[in-house]
Amino acid sequence: MLRTLWTAAKGMQAQTLTIDVISNNLANVNTTGFKRDRAAFVTLMYQDPRQAGTPSGADNQYATGLGTGTGVRVQGTERIHTQGSLLQTENALDVAIEGEGFFAVQMPDGRPAYTRDGAFKLSANGELVTSAGLRLVQGITIPEGAQSVTIAPDGTVSATLQGETAAVEVGQIQVTRFLNPAGLEPRGDNLYAETAASGTAQAGTAGLDGAGNLRQGALEGSNVSTVQELVDMIETQRAYEVNAKVINAADEMAQYVTQNV
Known part of the structure; x- marks a missing residue:
């Protein structure tokens, strides 16, 4: 019994x-x-x-x-x-990853963290940051007075300045992949941290070597x-x-x- x-x-x-x-x-x-x-x-x-x-x-x-x-x-x-549904926002700074990978951002202590949340904003000095103010590891800055921002599927970021007709390339957002993404450690605030189980972070160009493409003006919903x-x-x-x-x-x-x- x-x-x-x-x-x-x-x-x-x-x-x-x-x-x-x-x-x-x-x-x-x-x-x-x-x-x-x-x-x-x-x-x-x-x-x-x-x-x-x-x-x-x-x-x-x-x-x-x-x-x-x-x-x-x-x-x-x-x-x-698995991939969540893509939600169209028409916001130029919203970016979704269509496929595998994460955005790499820098924590206040200097260590990298990884997220699928691409609801980016501009900081006081024009840097692309998350809603919590964490900057992208690539350190992309939009010039002051930019009239429009374009983010290509491969992550290339271009800005059109006032009075100019040709866009100027200001950086490229990379996509980071892991051999075992299920092994990442959730840290809250939509962030993950690398662990021994996840494998080493592999940063690369969006759309190449298995990394997902970027979709401007959209966010990935929950799966x-x-x-x-x-x-x-x-x-x-x-x-x-x-x-x-x-x-x-x-x-x-x-x-x-x-x-x-």
Whole structure:
């Protein structure tokens, strides 16, 4: 009975963490560039009083073992880096990555961070920065008095100055890729940090060597599907309820044994 209670309790604990993951996905359904998480489960250690293949007689062996699982746990949360839908904003400084890759920005301590949120703004000195004021690693500055800004699919940034007809190239936005983007560490504020699991950052030209193209005047929406998350939430709730019923059943069985045996 104690093992049954323990196993069911571990099941409830795992489903509770899964609900936490789902709630975070739903909370970020409108977050620019957000990537949904998925809880990954693994079984706990099995108790094997008898293993398969042990002798059952003089010349015979058991074809199957006699083992009982002890529950489940959440091994980790996997980030799903599928493409979110592109939302047209018509803002010249909004840039979406259509494909793989991240924008590299510089943190206040000098270290790089990576984001899919391309809602750029101009700082007081004309630099392209994020909404939090973090500058691009490439350090692109728009000249004062620029009448228009053009960002090509390969990341080339051009500005047309007042009184001029020809655009002037002022820099190029690069796209950074990782061998295992799911291994990036989320830091909040739509930012990720490189880890040993993600691999080394590989900066390159947008549209080349697997890097995505840039789309000016658009932002990438969250890849969270509200319908799918609600379905997952219902399934998780049912699994939690079933484990709770197992605890009730085990408790009733223990009471019967205590009172009648």
